[in-house]
Amino acid sequence: MTTFILNLFLAFSWVTVTGHFEPLNFFIGFILAYVMLWLVRSGSAPSNYFKKVQQVIGFIFFFGHELVKANLRVAWEVIRPGHHMYPGVVAIPLDIKTDAEITMLANLITLTPGTLTLDVSSDRKILYVHAMYIEDVDEFTRSIKEGFEKRVQEVLG
Known part of the structure; x- marks a missing residue:
């Protein structure tokens, strides 16, 4: 710090x-x-600061990529005739624990077009997410956990 x-x-x-x-x-x-x-960093007093800055920069690029990808997919859905969505609600088990981590994850999911965080279970172990495109529930859950949740843990953990 x-x-x-x-x-x-x-x-x-x-x-x-x-x-x-x-x-x-x-x-x-x-x-x-x-x-x-x-x-000029000192080897005797190691700092996580340099690692955290790199993680934050990586997180920003990751979220930017996901945001552009989701915007293009939703825009394509709008201009294409017909109905090509597979909407649904998924219960995603959480590995993150703190309120800050859960709030950040929920907000990032909601900011991404085509997804919306609906609720968090009372024990804070499950996040309920509505998505426009759920072709495979396991794949969707994996993408949230290995993408957003993992990076939120890195940045805030």
């Missing part, structure tokens, strides 16, 4: 030194500070 705060401080310092108070300049400063901190 202290490495992240140092990274933010260095990024703000970059913005101050350059005199351009813009989001893009802050982002550039953040990246430069990250690289600098990575180069």
